[in-house]
Amino acid sequence: MAGLAQSLSRRTAVALASTGLICTALAGLPGTADAAVGQTGPALFDDFNYAAHTDPLLSQHGWTLRSAPGGPGVPGARWKPQNISFATRSGNSIMNMRSGTTGTAAGTEQTEIYTEPKFHRGTYAARVRFTDRPVYGPDGDHMVQTFFSLSPQVVSTDPAYSELGFEYVPNGGFGIPASALLATSWETYSEEDPAQTVYVSTQERRSFAGWHNLVATVDAQRINYYVDGRLFATHTEPYLPESSMTIRFSHWLIDLRGVRQPRAYDEQVDYVYFAKDRVLTPTQVQAAVADYRTRRVTFEDTV
Numbered sequence: 364m365a366g367l368a369q370s371l372s373r374r375t376a377v378a379l380a381s382t383g384l385i386c387t388a389l390a391g392l393p394g395t396a397d398a399a400v401g402q403t404g405p406a407l408f409d410d411f412n413y414a415a416h417t418d419p420l421l422s423q424h425g426w427t428l429r430s431a432p433g434g435p436g437v438p439g440a441r442w443k444p445q446n447i448s449f450a451t452r453s454g455n456s457i458m459n460m461r462s463g464t465t466g467t468a469a470g471t472e473q474t475e476i477y478t479e480p481k482f483h484r485g486t487y488a489a490r491v492r493f494t495d496r497p498v499y500g501p502d503g504d505h506m507v508q509t510f511f512s513l514s515p516q517v518v519s520t521d522p523a524y525s526e527l528g529f530e531y532v533p534n535g536g537f538g539i540p541a542s543a544l545l546a547t548s549w550e551t552y553s554e555e556d557p558a559q560t561v562y563v564s565t566q567e568r569r570s571f572a573g574w575h576n577l578v579a580t581v582d583a584q585r586i587n588y589y590v591d592g593r594l595f596a597t598h599t600e601p602y603l604p605e606s607s608m609t610i611r612f613s614h615w616l617i618d619l620r621g622v623r624q625p626r627a628y629d630e631q632v633d634y635v636y637f638a639k640d641r642v643l644t645p646t647q648v649q650a651a652v653a654d655y656r657t658r659r660v661t662f663e664d665t666v
Contacts, residue, residue, distance in 0.1 A: 406639065408635075410660075411634065436471070438468060442475055458631065462616065463497070474614045474615075484639075486641055498628065505532065512608035529588070531544050561602075580643065584599065
């Protein structure tokens with residue numbers, strides 16, 4: 364996976380340098396649901412009911428806690444599996460991803476957890492807690508707290524490259540001056556000169572601190588993004604995913620701001636859910652999660 368990590372680093376640098384950003388505000392367009400809604404089928408559900416980052420069940424359930432170097436984030440930063448922990452809050456098992464810095468690259472720690480690439484069309488969902496303020500230390504870092512999916516890029520401007528997901532920047536970043544939530548869909552990118560990026564991004568500039576139900580649905584016509592049941596964005600061709608993707612949660616720093624004091628931020632995840640080849644409404648997602656919990660199922664993967 365080191366090659367994938369390096370690709371992410373190059374892609375992030377290209378995106379920040381590119382002048383070809385396509386940014387649209389498409390929230391409010393009507394969505395659709397296919398005929399498979401309400402039917403049973405292959406699915407992934409994980410309640411993140413684990414003892415620690417060393418729990419063997421994590422790898423048995425298909426998760427990798429990243430330790431390989433590379434981007435995105437501060438060059439030279441470390442990805443620390445031991446900064447991912449698990450606890451019970453209000454009766455639910457919660458995954459906590461703590462990332463932070465001392466103000467130097469060597470003192471920067473980031474977190475990421477991901478699956479194998481086997482997810483394409485269907486419904487992606489997670490309940491995520493974004494945070495605006497550090498757990499300790501001075502505030503103001505350009506953090507990125509994410510729930511997303513992507514495929515490896517085999518060649519530059521690979522037409523089969525796919526990526527979609529949510530990114531929250533509590534203190535701004537990517538040229539954004541303050542808190543904002545972004546829903547972004549990628550077609551492809553190239554790190555060659557001149558740099559090229561082909562993606563569309565919808566953003567809402569305000570604080571999203573707290574728990575949020577995030578849902579993205581993918582069919583042959585569109586990607587719909589929902590936040591707490593509200594249609595947040597709709598993206599269509601050429602940004603639809605063409606290949607299988609991993610599911611990822613990542614928490615990282617865009618840059619350093621010269622403050623040499625330790626600080627850390629948390630991103631938390633309650634559950635993740637994927638329904639293969641089924642476009643579900645946010646209400647149907649919540650019903651599916653409630654059913655798993657009623658039956659005391661903490662993990663299922665039939666994808």
